[in-house]
Amino acid sequence: MNKITLILFLFLFGFAAKSQTLEVGGFVGGSYYIGDINPVYHFQQTSVAYGIVARYNLNSRWTVKLNGYKGELKGDDLITRYLPDRSLEFTTELYEIAGIFEFNFLPYFTGSIKNFFTPYIFGGAAFISARPQIGNSDLRDFGTEGQFNSFYIDETRSKYSYFNFAIPFGIGIKYSFSKRVSTSLEWGLRKTFTDYLDDISTTYYLPANQIGPGDDDYGDLVRSDPNANHLPMQQRGYSKYDDWYSFAGLTITYKINLTNRNKCSEFQEKY
Template sequence: MNMKKRILLLSFLFTTMLAGAQSYGEIGLFGGGSYYLGDLNPGSQFLLTKPAAGAFIRHNFNERTAIRGSFTYGTLHGDDAISKVNTNRNLNFTSHISDISATFEFNFYEYFIGSLRHFVTPYMYGGASVFFFNPKATYNGVTYELQGLSTEGQGSSAFPERKAYKRTGFSIPFGIGVKYSINSFIGMSLDWRMHKTFTDYIDDVSTTYYLDLQGMTPGEAEPFEIASDPGLNHNSGMQRGDSKYNDWYSFVGISISLRLNYLERERCLNVFY
């Protein structure tokens, strides 16, 4: 088969695929909650969930596959006094998080907005994202911005190998959900999205204490000492976090989307839809 015939055959196959596909776009809004897993909450799903919201755009290649770009904004919170993991440590943090994700979606059924046959389907997805965070903590009514205080000795002469962490990171988002077609133009979904990150400092906790503060009184302590060890009951080298495991964050909620047809008139060749 010569090159010209191959090109004609590929063109025919591509055109045939498009003729039977429901290719269209969507724009939508997300509302729900966000939470984190890390040193201050190693394993309790949905603990201290805070409000989250976002927007997204989706391109559906066909009834099975789609890509989605999204922006989500939420709040992450952790507190030893609530999780009860290490009450002697008595650390807490709060961080706003902004996430920009691109994910590939797979529908278990041949779903599209407006379908009368498969108007509901489970789906799963995965991709990549970049996120921005800035952990803060509140002790005795005073709020501290933690990254600049080097609470584990980052950049100090005692621990020169510890570098200041960045407040921008990359993650691998993946999740599951259910899509539902309300009518010919509007769809909704319920989904749970988890993010595996490559940093252990979303909560500003990772390694060991670097100061000898045991026995010091609060009136003697500097702000960076309070932020590092609010109980003033640890010495240098004592365990503060667990650097073996990086932090995670998650979003869970409901999305509403509006169908956008790319052509003025779109025909469906399958009478069962």
């Protein structure tokens, strides 16, 4: 996490160095996941999310935004009831660094008397870190689908990466409260390129009766695959579709003039 934080601040520093005015602030809201445990229901098992934001308005319609968000993704078969007999669950701590373009449907300037409100859409690219866990244990270490484990029949599955890319997109509304303070409310989805935000993708590899009390982290191991009736090669997930996640919430930013005020900024405040 320290490396991710350092990268984020380097991005924001470089961003600020080339901007005449910059909006910086914070985000607070919720995060949730769509995948093998919850394939349908948005906002189910939503957890608290937060982060930092830097915005640069290219003009009245286009905005460039950099954000660093932290959220938690959860899934539980006994809650979603999609496949309750499978009884799988997970919790994933997720970090996101994203570069995003926003398009305002109406002319908008922070501090404007006239152009102080607009709905908008956004899209961009993100780098994410996601580590699915059960209890205090990383699910990847268990090799729940035979990753790097001799029990798996063809020994070809490799462990998945904690680091991946995502495509964020969504909708929102902006409102300027004063000459310097702006707020936005948005909902965004993230299409990822991994099916392992939840540690579930393909098939079982190990009969349940081979999980014994003598194994390390036995309690978490049993929770990771609690169905005592599964067999090797029995379907565990659906690998055809990758996982998704979402951030939704409120952003408040403060406009900073990095150079002396100019006629352009005075014009924006009047109109």
